[in-house]
Amino acid sequence: MxxxxxxxxxxxxxxxxxxxxxxxxxxxxxxxxxxxxxxxxxxxxxxxxxxxxxxxxxxxxxxxxxxxxxxxxxxxxxxxxxxxxxxxxxxxxxxxxxxxxxxxxxxxxxxxxxxxxxxxxxxxxxxxxxxxxxxxxxxxxxxxxxxxxxxxxxxxxxxxxxxxxxxxxxxxxxxxxxxxxxxxxxxxxxxxxxxxxxxxxxxxxxxxxxxxxxxxxxxxxxxxxxxxxxxxxxxxxxxxxxxxxxxxxxxxxxxxxxxxxxTGDWSDLGGWDAVLRASARDDAGTATSGNVTAIDCADSLLRSEHDGLELVGIGLENVIAVAMPDAVLVADASRAQDVKNAVSALKARGSGQAEHFPKDHRPWGWFESLVIGDRFQVKRIVVHPGASLSLQSHHHRAEHWIVVEGTAKVTVDDTVTLVTENESVYIPLGAKHRMENPGRVPMVLIEVQTGTYLGEDDIVRYEDVYARGQGAKG
CATH class of the missing domain: 3.90.550.10 (Spore Coat Polysaccharide Biosynthesis Protein SpsA; Chain A)
Structure with missing residues (x-):
């Protein structure tokens, strides 16, 4: 059938x-x-x-x-x-x-x-x-x-x-x-x-x-x-x-x-307590993931979700601890179903962490913000092989791109150049520009934005293979 x-x-x-x-x-x-x-x-x-x-x-x-x-x-x-x-x-x-x-x-x-x-x-x-x-x-x-x-x-x-x-x-x-x-x-x-x-x-x-x-x-x-x-x-x-x-x-x-x-194993993983039950645990019933050190912990779940973040638990029992670059959850395992209430409280307070993930996924790859100031922002941008961002310009910011892995094909107004590792290019405010990855491996660059407004909706889009409208992100 x-x-x-x-x-x-x-x-x-x-x-x-x-x-x-x-x-x-x-x-x-x-x-x-x-x-x-x-x-x-x-x-x-x-x-x-x-x-x-x-x-x-x-x-x-x-x-x-x-x-x-x-x-x-x-x-x-x-x-x-x-x-x-x-x-x-x-x-x-x-x-x-x-x-x-x-x-x-x-x-x-x-x-x-x-x-x-x-x-x-x-x-x-x-x-x-x-x-x-x-x-x-x-x-x-x-x-x-x-x-x-x-x-x-x-x-x-x-x-x-x-x-x-x-x-x-x-x-x-x-x-x-x-x-x-x-x-x-x-x-x-x-x-x-x-x-x-x-x-x-x-x-x-x-x-x-x-x-x-x-x-x-x-x-x-x-x-x-x-x-x-x-x-x-x-x-x-x-x-x-x-x-x-x-x-x-x-x-x-x-x-x-x-x-x-x-009759087999099944879980909807409807809470961190369910993840703990489904995880491999040590003799004391503790499950760890990522860069975690657990000392005298029992029946606990400890997860570090970033390579550069060390999570250490000492003497914990029946505790859930999940550490992200922008947010940390610490809860009694018996209160796992209350996590959604915490999200509601964060949302009511206007916290971006309530709904937005640190990595912002796009059809061409993803980016994450590394540093944000009043008039500048530093991002890491990863572009999939063969992928291309839209041809666009910005009203309020200029950008510096430094390629750290792979090769970028960069358009700035009427000029198209290949920018390889350890090379950089400047995108003036108002210039039409686009980055593409012509290679077969992911291309990684560091973007430094400077200007009076750095929001993702500051985009005038001219051409886009993903058919997104004006002001759409990425």
Missing amino acids: SITPVLLCGGSGTRLWPLSRKSYPKQFASILGSETLFQASARRFAEFDQPVIITASDFRFIVVEQLAAVGIDPAAVLIEPEGRNTAPAVLAAALHLHAADPNAMMLVCPSDHLIPSDADFCATVQAGVPAAEAGQLVTFGIHPTYPETGYGYLELKSAPSGAAAPLSRFVEKPDAETAATLVASGRHMWNAGIFLFRACDIIEAFKTHAASLVGPVEAAVETAQPDLGFLRLGVEPWQKVEDISIDYAVMERAGNLSVVPY
Whole structure:
């Protein structure tokens, strides 16, 4: 049976702050090992058809770059004008696939889950195919190993046996006492938020249980516009779409639901406590990552997320410490779910660290600010092989570029030169300029900006291979 993975790739980036942020949510981060959660999710289903990705405009180039790094070519990348939760995203993907094949089999998955055994999980997916072919909406339940309060639960009509079984009801995230009762019952499983169904069946379910979503989402798909290999859903109809999850919109109302149990390891990595449980730990139960020294620490998670940053823990117990160049989190492990509250507090205070990642990713590469003053800024800029920034100018700043790795092809007004390592070039205020990497290795340069305004929106754009508008960053 042909199965199309549909990977949901949004997120607010709050639960694993400061490593994950709104501008760079956790699926794009390397949390456990060198591979990102998004890459692992896409590669996990390589035996199925090419995936359909649903993501935001800000993430579209990160998606393509990370897929290319693991050798995966998506069937389509749908761009949501705004995040509207999972129900509209799933419906848009279903309508997109239905146009080519009404019976297209869809495997809907978040792109930020940890599933160590790809083979076992894919076999579980295959076990759900007969029920999905029969018109069932199939969800996958995870065998609970402890009374988790951060997950919803699925109540089966009888104890799971390995095959698809009827669902009795959904159970909202419980308190600790209720969670313990659910786990002890033997009939409850964690709700993984992973689904298998035919496009025609889920569309029919939306028409029955969430009819108000169908018209606007249909219009957004019908008015979608190709853009550099992406498919942008129609902006105007999408603004009328309700923000609602697929569980609330459809699954909790549908009568044709089946559950396939999965007994292998799984985690949604929904907090730093979950990362600690999934990490390799020493004899005292402490997990470390990066430049970390742990002395007499127990049951703790210590992570340094920068090569030049040393994190030292002494006598810590049940502590989470995550150090980034611009932000540090220190928390009791039992309060891991409160990290999102800290992000809200930072956002209310106007702190840039609440949502913005230190590295600013662009379609051509990335940059980070090294030093910021009143009238100057120093950046490190990395440009991918063959990539090019837009031809642009600035009203308020001049720039000095010093190449430290590779070779840059630099345009300043009518002059084009090659600038190699240890060479520099000056970009006067108002000059039309562009940098390109003509080589086969990443090009790295140090940029020194001077002027009265150094914001990323001070750009007049003349030519751009990425079709971004005036004032768009990078």
